[in-house]
Amino acid sequence: MQASAPVPNSPGERRTATGKYERILLKLSGEVMAGQSSFGVDPDRVRALAVEISEVAAAGVQLGLVVGGGNFFRGVSAAAQHMDRVTADHMGMLATVINALALQDALEKNGVPTRVMTAIEMRQVAEPYIRRRAIRHLEKGRIVIFAAGTSNPYFSTDTAATLRALEIRAQVIAKATRVDGVYDKDPLKHPDARFYHEISYLEVLAQGLKVMDASAVAMCRDNQLPILVFNLNTPGNIMRVAMGEPAGTIIRDSAVAR
Numbered sequence: 513m514q515a516s517a518p519v520p521n522s523p524g525e526r527r528t529a530t531g532k533y534e535r536i537l538l539k540l541s542g543e544v545m546a547g548q549s550s551f552g553v554d555p556d557r558v559r560a561l562a563v564e565i566s567e568v569a570a571a572g573v574q575l576g577l578v579v580g581g582g583n584f585f586r587g588v589s590a591a592a593q594h595m596d597r598v599t600a601d602h603m604g605m606l607a608t609v610i611n612a613l614a615l616q617d618a619l620e621k622n623g624v625p626t627r628v629m630t631a632i633e634m635r636q637v638a639e640p641y642i643r644r645r646a647i648r649h650l651e652k653g654r655i656v657i658f659a660a661g662t663s664n665p666y667f668s669t670d671t672a673a674t675l676r677a678l679e680i681r682a683q684v685i686a687k688a689t690r691v692d693g694v695y696d697k698d699p700l701k702h703p704d705a706r707f708y709h710e711i712s713y714l715e716v717l718a719q720g721l722k723v724m725d726a727s728a729v730a731m732c733r734d735n736q737l738p739i740l741v742f743n744l745n746t747p748g749n750i751m752r753v754a755m756g757e758p759a760g761t762i763i764r765d766s767a768v769a770r
Contacts, residue, residue: 532571532572532573532754532755532756533573533683533684533754533755533756534573534574534683535573535574535575535576535650535680535681535682535683536573536574536575536576536682536683536684536685536686536753536754537576537577537578537673537676537677537680537682537684537685537686538565538575538576538577538578538686538688538750539577539578539669539670539673539685539686539687539688539724540561540577540578540579540580540688540744541579541580541582541688541689542579542580542581542582542583542584542585542607542608542611543580543582543583544557544561544583544688544744545557545558545561545579545583545611545614545615546583549583551583551584552583552584553583553610553611553614555618558614558615558618559618559621561615561618562615562618562619562621562622562624563622564747564748564750564751565577565619565624565655565750566619566622566623566624567750567751568750568751568754569624569653569655570624571751571754571755573754574650574651574653575650575655575656576646576650576655576656576657576658576676576677576680576682577612577615577655577656577657577658578608578657578658578659578669578672578673578676579608579611579612579615579657579659579669580608580611580669581604581605581606581607581608581610581611581669582607583607583611584607584610584611585603585604585607597665597666598665601661601665601666601667602632602665604661605631605632605659605660605661605663606632606660608659608660608661608669609628609630609632609634609637609638609659609660611659612628612630612638612657612658612659613628613637613638615657616628616657619655624654624655625652625653625654625655626654626655626656626657627639627646627649627654627655627656627657628656628657628659629641629642629645629646629656629657629658629659630658630659630660631658631659631660631661631662631663631672632660632663638659641658641660643679643680646658646676646679646680647680647681650680656680658672658673658676662675667727668725668727668728670687670724670725670727670728671725671727671728671731673685673687673728674724674728674731674732674737675731677737678731678735678737682737683738684737684738684739684740684753685732685737685738685739685740686740686742686750686753686754687723687724687739687740687741687742688742688743688744688750689741689742689743689744690743690744690745691743692707692742692743692746692760692761693707693708693709693741693742693743693760693761694707694708694711694716694721694723694741694760694761694763695707695708695721696708696719696721698722707761708761709758709761709762710761710762710763710764711761711762711763712763712764712765712766713729713730713732713733713763713764713765714733716729716763717729717730717733723739723741723763724739729763732763733765736764736765738762738763738764739762739763739764740753740759740760740761740762740763741760741761741763742759742760742761743759743760746759
């Protein structure tokens with residue numbers, strides 16, 4: 513694989529002449545790993561997802577991934593309500609490691625070298641997260657899956673994804689969802705929901721739009737890191753996002769909704 517041009521020291525929407533991003537952070541929910549089921553890992557869905565991600569890597573885009581753990585942890589959320597919050601959050605972090613290993617297996621079966629790096633050390637199954645090592649993996653064309661959140665309770669995987677994106681100097685966070693992008697209300701419940709092609713961080717926060725956690729959106733705003741929200745259920749959308757083609761909603765400063 514040919515080396516990409518150097519990634520700038522500060523995040524931003526810098527792209528190559530072809531329009532594609534050089535390095536992105538893809539944020540996936542744990543639920544996507546379950547497919548049509550409400551719990552666990554659906555091998556067919558994970559294989560299909562791995563194929564799409566592998567095609568993006570083959571196009572020369574450096575990929576970091578963060579996967580949630582909702583397909584496991586939400587299945588025990590009733591019990592977790594009676595647990596200490598710190599214990600419950602650590603359980604959620606471990607659920608993300610299960611998903612990361614499943615996705616790594618599927619990606620490597622597609623011939624893509626992949627590394628799982630965990631914020632909680634478990635050297636027998638994954639590498640400990642070290643920022644410089646993660647960047648080196650990306651430069652060598654390996655996909656890096658960041659698991660176990662930030663290792664700290666009270667932080668969501670959205671916040672973990674934002675932190676990792678900033679640390680690896682990604683040009684954009686691509687947030688995969690079940691809808692086409694950002695709306696003023698839930699389009700699955702409200703047919704008259706208004707779609708935004710483009711919106712600012714401030715508008716997202718002021719309107720209380722449930723795109724990402726407010727802390728994650730604020731971090732992106734403070735560091736000028738764009739967020740691209742797109743529909744994962746539309747085949748080929750991951751590639752469209754990576755190539756800089758119109759897909760979903762872009763969140764950035766001074767945006768004007770259209």
